[in-house]
Amino acid sequence: MHSNAILCWASALILAALVFPCSCRAQYPADFHPYTFDASAGWTSIHGADRQSFSAFPIFQLGAGVAWNREKPREYYPDAIHPDFRHFNVLVTGQVLFGNSDLKGQPASLFTTNPQNPTLLSATGGKGKFYAATAGPRFQYSGRWLSVYAQPSAGWLRRSIDLTGPSTEGGALQPNSPAVFHQAGSSGVVRVTGGLSVSVTKGLRLFGEIGLLQGLAINHGTMLAPILSGGARW
Numbered sequence: 511m512h513s514n515a516i517l518c519w520a521s522a523l524i525l526a527a528l529v530f531p532c533s534c535r536a537q538y539p540a541d542f543h544p545y546t547f548d549a550s551a552g553w554t555s556i557h558g559a560d561r562q563s564f565s566a567f568p569i570f571q572l573g574a575g576v577a578w579n580r581e582k583p584r585e586y587y588p589d590a591i592h593p594d595f596r597h598f599n600v601l602v603t604g605q606v607l608f609g610n611s612d613l614k615g616q617p618a619s620l621f622t623t624n625p626q627n628p629t630l631l632s633a634t635g636g637k638g639k640f641y642a643a644t645a646g647p648r649f650q651y652s653g654r655w656l657s658v659y660a661q662p663s664a665g666w667l668r669r670s671i672d673l674t675g676p677s678t679e680g681g682a683l684q685p686n687s688p689a690v691f692h693q694a695g696s697s698g699v700v701r702v703t704g705g706l707s708v709s710v711t712k713g714l715r716l717f718g719e720i721g722l723l724q725g726l727a728i729n730h731g732t733m734l735a736p737i738l739s740g741g742a743r744w
């Protein structure tokens with residue numbers, strides 16, 4: 511249900527960009543960079559099998575991209591009264607995401623008792639950590655101040671669980687709860703993102719995004735949706 515709603519929103523954003531009668535000029539030349547860099551932060555809910563173990567959590571992201579066509583259009587003339595600009599652009603963009611969430615409830619109750627691994631029963635807390643690196647084409651329709659874009663992408667996802675237990679050697683030797691168990695798995699991942707960006711100064715834009723990330727193979731039970739984030743792009 512959530513994934514279908516997000517895909518519908520992304521489709522609506524693309525459609526709005528194509529039919530919106532934008533009378534202003536596009537992002538050339540002052541607001542166009544052939545290479546882009548961005549940083550953002552936000553929040554995501556978690557679904558799938560992981561929903562019973564983790565709550566919603568904050569995420570942090572870094573991204574970089576390069577325009578498919580890095581040259582200004584031939585129609586651009588600096589001295590023209592009404593220069594023509596290319597409104598539609600394609601950028602190849604990569605993004606790195608990180609976030610972690612506390613385990614719900616008592617960790618010991620989330621695992622089947624394993625006599626060969628009794629340390630699981632001594633756990634009193636824990637975290638799930640999620641790392642993703644994805645890349646894909648960003649389809650962007652730009653006006654003078656406003657851009658609308660959508661991006662399908664794929665890449666790599668790492669999900670890990672770290673359980674901690676009570677300190678057994680005193681606060682001086684173990685000021686924090688020591689790790690008693692660690693497990694991690696890596697797999698492929700697919701992601702869909704849609705967003706809006708607004709120009710604030712020459713070359714700098716603020717943006718907001720909504721997205722969905724679905725793990726594959728060993729991480730098929732991990733789905734982050736909706737991923738809501740905002741940040742700055744240069």
